[in-house]
Amino acid sequence: MADRISDAEHAVMEVLWRRAPLTATEVSEALEEDRDWSLQTVKTLLARLVGKKVVAHEADGRRYLYRPLVVRDAYVAHESQRLVDRLFGGRVTPLVAHLAETQQLSDQDIAEIEALLKALKP
Amino acid sequence: MADRISDAEHAVMEVLWRRAPLTATEVSEALEEDRDWSLQTVKTLLARLVGKKVVAHEADGRRYLYRPLVVRDAYVAHESQRLVDRLFGGRVTPLVAHLAETQQLSDQDIAEIEALLKALKP
DNA sequence: GCGTATTGACTACAAGTGTAGTTTATGACT
């Protein structure tokens, strides 16, 4: 479960996190808007995800049903941590500071985050 | 300038962002603590970075001096944006919310971020 | 001046990634 999920694979995971289990064809259809992939490509990605043990497939008649084996939150946490570690020395404050500066946080964003922080305080 | 910087390449960039210009040997020495790379490996990475036009090299006698062509802030901004886009639908607040939950922000972290946000308000 | 170390240039090579095509079995329709 420690293998990295590539970019293309991640797009497939997002579909499965939204709804599962799905057949390969259904996943492919769900991706049509965003990526211009052939069904074969999607199947390859699904097979690789199964190989990485982050997706399970169970036979359903002649086809497979795919479902995620890792929860999205865990993935998001892992990737966020990676970024914070690599670019901000593991500290969250500099990240927020950076986003605040470069991203033009709207007043509403700021209000939201403040409310969130307030709720966290003892 | 749009080529992605790989993980290993990023380690080299960090060295150059800290101090530049440097020779390949100096970069290699600076990396000794963190990565167990041969000089040749570092040279390969430098060459690739030059190929990607994110590092420049200028001859200095028989060797080259390497210096970054992109500023760290731009890279950090780009990577942060990528993560926010991919995992949080482009919105910063959910990222902060997520980090707040999973990262056990200390009281001090919270205080820092609050101060930072206060400073941003009109 | 000659050997040795250093440097850049070029080459290597396996694993991972993006992106399919081909083959074979099976089920669905007429």
Next chain:
DNA sequence: AGTCATAAACTACACTTGTAGTCAATACGC
């Protein structure tokens, strides 16, 4: 029953990435 569509399995192939090795030129120490 024969034909067409579909699904899985296998194969392909170029590009990137991690990690060097080799070669040829040059400079430095003695």
